[in-house]
Amino acid sequence: GRLVGAVRARLHLRPGGDVWDIGRLMVAPDLQGRGFGRTLLARIETHAPPSATGFELFTGSGSLRNQTMYKRAGYRLRGEIEPGVVVLTKAR
Numbered sequence: 814g815r816l817v818g819a820v821r822a823r824l825h826l827r828p829g830g831d832v833w834d835i836g837r838l839m840v841a842p843d844l845q846g847r848g849f850g851r852t853l854l855a856r857i858e859t860h861a862p863p864s865a866t867g868f869e870l871f872t873g874s875g876s877l878r879n880q881t882m883y884k885r886a887g888y889r890l891r892g893e894i895e896p897g898v899v900v901l902t903k904a905r
Contacts, residue, residue, distance in 0.1 A: 817844050818840040818844070818849045818850070819837060819838075820835065820836075820837060820853040820856075821836055821857075822860065823836075824865060830865075830867060831864045831866060832865060832867050832902075833857075833862075833865040835868055835870040836871065838853055838870070840853070851882060868902065868903040870888065870901050871894070871900050872901070873897055873899070874897050874898060875897070880899070883901045888901035889902055
């Protein structure tokens with residue numbers, strides 16, 4: 814009866830290939846570090862429609878733990894898109 818994690822995604826139609834935009838990935842603080850985030854990320858990627866040629870997500874520039882998890886999952890840091898926010902991408 815407790816929400817311990819969540820993630821959402823939506824398809825962005827773009828010339829040259831649609832992008833599966835992953836966001837709001839979160840895990841309850843007392844359960845972080847147990848692989849729930851990695852599992853949610855992997856599961857949401859499997860739900861991308863066939864037209865999605867890549868994945869994209871945003872996180873805080875100071876969220877080094879999150880960035881490390883995303884990099885281990887194959888995402889590449891693309892840079893800061895606005896103060897305090899970085900974008901990471903991954904080809905499908």
